[in-house]
Amino acid sequence: MNNKKDLVIGFISGIICTCVGVFLYIIMFSKLGTKDIVSHALQFKFVSRGALLNLGLFFLFLNRKQDEKAKGVLIATLIIGLIFIINRL
Numbered sequence: 001m002n003n004k005k006d007l008v009i010g011f012i013s014g015i016i017c018t019c020v021g022v023f024l025y026i027i028m029f030s031k032l033g034t035k036d037i038v039s040h041a042l043q044f045k046f047v048s049r050g051a052l053l054n055l056g057l058f059f060l061f062l063n064r065k066q067d068e069k070a071k072g073v074l075i076a077t078l079i080i081g082l083i084f085i086i087n088r089l
Contacts, residue, residue: 003068010061010072017057017073018080022050051080 054077061070 006066006068007072007075010066010069010074011076012072013057013069014054014073014076015080017053018051018076020050021053024053025049051077 054073058070058073058077061067061073
């Protein structure tokens, strides 16, 4: 039971980390207006860059020997990547 809980915690952490990464990328590097940012974010333009924070979260969980949480982050990143690829087609 604890393994499934850790997997879900890792998955949710990966999704939240991606959202925070997208938000930070938009604030720091985007020169677009508010309406343009919302439309580009909805079209997954910034999601690939925002998912880079998952890499740090993944290695943080690995270093702390929390393999199930790291697996959840990996699953979240793969699902986000698949959605990104499908959206680009």
